[in-house]
Amino acid sequence: MSVEPSFSPQLAPGATLIEVASASHDCTRCGLAAGRTQVVFGVGNPDADLMFVGEGPGAQEDLQGIPFVGRAGGLLTQLIEGIGLTRDDVYIANVVKCRPPGNRDPLPDEIAACSPWLDRQLELIAPKVVVTLGNFATKLLLQTKDGITKLRGKEFTYERAGNRAVLVPTFHPSAVLRSGGTALAQARADFVTVKRVLARVGG
Ligand code: URA
Numbered sequence: 796m797s798v799e800p801s802f803s804p805q806l807a808p809g810a811t812l813i814e815v816a817s818a819s820h821d822c823t824r825c826g827l828a829a830g831r832t833q834v835v836f837g838v839g840n841p842d843a844d845l846m847f848v849g850e851g852p853g854a855q856e857d858l859q860g861i862p863f864v865g866r867a868g869g870l871l872t873q874l875i876e877g878i879g880l881t882r883d884d885v886y887i888a889n890v891v892k893c894r895p896p897g898n899r900d901p902l903p904d905e906i907a908a909c910s911p912w913l914d915r916q917l918e919l920i921a922p923k924v925v926v927t928l929g930n931f932a933t934k935l936l937l938q939t940k941d942g943i944t945k946l947r948g949k950e951f952t953y954e955r956a957g958n959r960a961v962l963v964p965t966f967h968p969s970a971v972l973r974s975g976g977t978a979l980a981q982a983r984a985d986f987v988t989v990k991r992v993l994a995r996v997g998g
Pocket residue numbers: 849850851852853856861862863864865867868889969
C-alpha cells in the first residue's frame with residue numbers, strides 16, 4: 796500500500812461533500828487505484844437521514860461511477876422502494892471506493908486506506924440511521940468480528956467520525972441474490988425494521 800504524503804482526508808476543515816468527492820477522484824492511497832476505471836465515491840441526498848454502506852464497486856459501478864447500479868443495485872433499489880423511499884431520498888456509499896479486481900473481497904489494508912473517505916461522508920451527511928450491507932461494512936463500522944447472520948436486523952448505536960446514529964446491519968444484496976428465498980424475506984424484514992427506526996428517530 797502506498798500512502799500519498801500529500802493526502803489529507805480532512806481536506807480543508809469546512810470542505811463540502813462535493814469538495815471531498817472531488818478530492819477522492821485522484822486517490823492513490825492503495826493498489827486498487829491501478830485497476831479502476833474511476834473512483835465510485837457515493838450517490839444520493841447529501842442531507843439524507845438514511846445512509847447505506849456496501850462493500851465495493853463491481854464492474855458496472857466501476858464503469859458508471861455510481862454505486863449499486865448492477866444486479867445487486869437493482870435489488871437494493873427494490874428494497875428501498877419497498878419501504879416507501881427512493882434512491883434520491885437516501886445516500887449510498889461503499890467501504891472501498893474502487894473496484895477490487897475480479898470482484899474479489901477488499902483486503903484489510905485497502906479498507907484501512909479508504910476508510911477516511913467513508914468517515915468524511917459519515918461526518919458531512921450525518922445520517923440518523925446507517926444500514927450496513929453485508930460483512931465488510933458491518934465489521935468495519937461496528938468494529939466487530941461477529942458475522943452478518945448473527946447481527947442482521949438488530950439495532951446498534953454507533954459513533955464514528957463525530958456521527959452518532961442507529962446502525963442496522965442486513966445482508967449484502969449480492970448474497971441475497973445468491974441465496975434467494977429465506978434471505979430475501981429476511982432482508983425485507985430488516986428493511987421494515989429500518990423504516991420503524993427511521994420513524995422513531997425522526998427521519
Ligand atoms: N456491491 C457493493 O458492495 N457495492 C456496489 O456499489 C455494488 C455492488
